[in-house]
Amino acid sequence: MITIRHEGCILCAGCASVCPTGALELVGNRIVYYPEKCVDCGACVKVCPANVITLKKGKK
């Protein structure tokens, strides 16, 4: 389970490009998160240039 601080997001969709399961997608002017697809790998957290994604383990 991740949380995104949307107000700091620069809409680069880098998170979506490294997500192995397609749990993130840029739709319009917002990154949409599909928690049911998320496998808590944290790749999006690491890659985010704006540092706005946080992993919350065990809350799936």
Add this chain to the structure above:
Amino acid sequence: MKTNYDAIVIGGGPAGSTFARIAAAGGMEVLVIDKRKEIGVPVRCGEGLGAREVIAQGLELPKRCISTEIYGAKVVAPNGKSIIWKDKTTTGWVLERKMFDKWLCELAIDKGAEVRTYTRATELIKKDGKIVGLKVVQWGEKEQEIYAPLIVSAEGMEARIAKAAGFDTTHRLYDVDTCYQYEMKPYEHENLIELYFGNKIAPRGYVWIFPKADKRANVGIGIGGNLTNSDKNGIPGANPKVLMDEFIANHPTLKDASTLVDFGGVISVGAPLNEFVKDNFMVIGTAAKQVDPIHGGGIALAMETAVMAADAALKAHKKKDFSKATLLEYETKWKQTLGKKMEKRLMLRKVMEKLNDDDLNYIFGAITQKDLNEVMEGKFAGPVAKVLAGRPELLKILGVLIGK
């Protein structure tokens, strides 16, 4: 609205629009869909482009697409020593990417292609296991089905439909650079691309200053995706924005400059996909990870690739056969030409990331502008010999470049 085409292209960037232009000129009915409201926006790029591919395609860049002309580059070592190479003629441009992408789409429209913005691909339509079309959602409207015997993914980094078609489009952290960039002003420049190397400044990457018109510049940083933000999980890591701000704070003139735009992105610096085609499906450009592993540039590669892909598509169209076997011509040709160049660049990237700042300082001191040119052209033997003459212990890192 029309629902049947010869090809549907997903993504109106340089790959998609170039494919559409060539395919439409050859007689195919082509639809380009782009999920963005405006082609080319938001910009997520340094906006640099070498002149070669634009000239090769017989195109003349309109003035509105060019921010400034580039006459060379300045490469700066960790200790501040720089190598400058300059040319009297234009070697490239820093673009106004919004204008450039829109212009390429206009050229495709001029040749008969149709472009629809704010239109997002959601799902492939299959019939008896065969891809026959695409479900799309035009913003705020109902899902619509569009049919074509060929789907072309020019989706860029986020290649969802190509992934759904079975391509390995997920990017590994080790094979991406995470980038942050500002457009800044004022910056006095000499129409040179400036690149700053150093593991402290930009671990496994570099800082760039790309000059733009009216004393503006794109000031950006790219660092290894596997080294980014790790500190949040207890491992020492780096954040591109923090490092960017540090670089600017220590820069003699940029420290007093203003920012006009904050932008960022993640770019592939790894190997291309193993395969680019399946029955009724092609992947081109950044979606196929066809990006230069050294500088992260993708525009020229995308445009050159799109021509190869469109040529193969036109042959398939003539034969009314969009099977993998027919489309494979594109992949085979790519691997024999651009693929060979990209392999060398990837090898160079993997060598460079092993060098510490002291090695980099030594190398920048030992090689000349001419050597640098040779390295960029993939001719490693001369420059490597020169470096090894003074620092033989680097053989274990550089040896791979000369087959040792």
